[in-house]
Amino acid sequence: MSESLYDRLGGSEGITNIASDVIDNHLSNKTIAPRFAQSDVATIKNAAATFFIAGTGGPNVYKGKDMLTAHKGMNISATEFMAVLDDALAALAKNTIGQREQEEVLFVLYSMRSQIVLV
Numbered sequence: 001m002s003e004s005l006y007d008r009l010g011g012s013e014g015i016t017n018i019a020s021d022v023i024d025n026h027l028s029n030k031t032i033a034p035r036f037a038q039s040d041v042a043t044i045k046n047a048a049a050t051f052f053i054a055g056t057g058g059p060n061v062y063k064g065k066d067m068l069t070a071h072k073g074m075n076i077s078a079t080e081f082m083a084v085l086d087d088a089l090a091a092l093a094k095n096t097i098g099q100r101e102q103e104e105v106l107f108v109l110y111s112m113r114s115q116i117v118l119v
């Protein structure tokens with residue numbers, strides 16, 4: 001079992017679909033939707049997909065900001081952070097990603113907490 005997380009999430013196509021669902025979930029999640037009121041949906045879906053593909057061992061080179069720079073000064077709460085994780089897990093489940101992969105993604109996302117919450 002040496003398949004990368006990238007492959008197990010369905011490669012670039014699978015991850016692009018998952019990332020799109022994550023953003024759709026954010027936009028209908030009352031806890032965090034206001035944060036994205038001014039966002040261009042296609043742009044943030046693309047940022048989420050390329051970040052995710054690069055971070056799971058895929059071919060993309062992510063050219064966006066690092067997580068601290070992207071979220072600095074936003075005063076993001078722990079509750080908002082959990083809402084993002086919930087949305088990610090719901091998107092993974094919707095795309096029939098297995099329990100083990102869901103846990104791996106959750107671990108990776110959670111590890112970024114200190115660069116995002118109250119920075």
Ligand code: HEM
Nearest residue numbers: 032035039040047051064065070076080081084109112116
């Ligand atoms: C592990 C959790 C998270 C990850 C992996 C993540 C990832 C990202 C990425 C890749 C970007 C794009 C940076 C760029 O454009 O260069 C971004 C922007 C952003 N993030 Fe996060 N984020 C997380 C948590 C959060 C939370 C909890 C909030 C607040 C609810 C949030 C709000 C935003 C906003 C408002 C933007 C700017 C969107 C725009 O450009 O229109 N993020 N994030």
